[in-house]
């Protein structure tokens with residue numbers, strides 16, 4: 209037997225001895241039964257075996273084109289990557305795993321240059337989706353990923369999936385070689401080997417099922433979608449929604465400044481954002497927006513100006529930054545029409561400067577007789593795709609962009625017990641906009657502002673919307 213194969217065989221037997229590989233009847237993460245279970249987290253308790261493992265990885269590393277940094281997929285592979293980094297002097301980067309930290313902290317810790325090639329280290333590969341998650345963040349930060357070294361390839365489809373995404377997988381052990389080594393060493397019976405072989409044949413993770421699960425916006429939780437958001441304000445909005453468990457946006461369409469402030473104060477705890485039409489506010493002054501900003505900060509919601517920008521870019525730039533309202537100085541979110549072309553988005557991108565800004569692009573309207581047709585809607589969605597750093601999502605009434613989990617669907621026209629108003633507004637119920645319409649966040653105006661007790665109404669809408677969301681993602 210070749211030297212390396214001998215070392216791998218010894219390593220496989222060590223894994224068996226420390227119970228990192230177990231045989232019997234075990235439940236997998238997704239609830240299926242498996243005759244072989246790998247728990248490589250125990251490795252940290254065996255420094256000597258960690259040493260053997262890191263040397264085997266380093267041998268493989270020498271067969272791969274040069275890499276500038278390495279990254280272990282959290283958590284099990286983190287200490288393994290650390291040892292490899294230490295022994296090879298190859299710097300390491302770390303990916304944050306906790307979604308809730310993303311809003312305020314970096315995705316990737318450590319120093320790297322734009323274009324650096326990053327080698328991925330992982331313990332066990334089944335579908336390959338964990339490696340792809342990590343890869344996406346590394347790419348987002350400007351690195352390249354071409355290779356991944358893994359301890360064990362379970363041979364359930366992960367290698368093919370990663371190849372399709374341009375990542376070559378180098379496995380120290382495959383389930384087949386592991387079983388052979390263990391059988392040769394007398395650790396497992398012929399029967400166990402057969403059971404594992406049969407199991408592998410019947411439990412292939414098809415590439416499609418992985419892709420579909422990962423890209424279905426409507427079935428994913430806000431937590432799972434968070435890493436896909438590219439716009440900074442969208443990330444903040446995701447974070448607020450998750451923390452406050454509310455996807456309710458209040459349309460505070462009152463004309464008296466003090467009434468709006470009082471409403472914001474009482475309803476603040478129940479909303480993720482407060483939407484204004486600032487040009488309907490009488491006696492507007494800068495005090496109004498600064499007080500409102502303080503309330504927004506206190507109750508952790510975002511200020512949203514429903515300005516529906518729709519002019520040539522230069523005018524939009526002025527409308528956003530200048531004049532009486534100085535929208536840029538207080539609104540984190542605005543709406544824009546796609547009608548006049550991408551100049552509107554270019555202008556907002558340019559005028560944003562160091563201000564935080566997320567744009568909801570108007571793809572549909574809730575008003576009866578709207579001239580927006582399917583072609584316009586589709587062209588709007590396409591336009592937004594080129595501005596992922598600026599766009600927080602789309603305003604629309606039905607399930608669109610279902611394969612874009614990082615964008616939010618904002619749906620207005622929500623009220624209980626009323627089908628519309630005298631001026632063309634059309635209403636749906638909170639549960640139907642979420643379940644049938646595909647809304648992520650819903651806008652409620654008069655359903656709350658005209659209620660006898662707006663705070664109680666807001667709480668009721670919040671609870672109904674959240675229950676519908678949980679039902680949609682089956683939580």
Ligand code: 5IU
Nearest residue numbers: 459573574575603620621651652653654
């Ligand atoms: N709004 C709509 N429909 C739309 C768009 C915006 O109702 O298609 I685009 C705004 C108008 C108003 C709020 O500020 O959402 C809805 O208020 P009511 O819930 O009071 O109808």
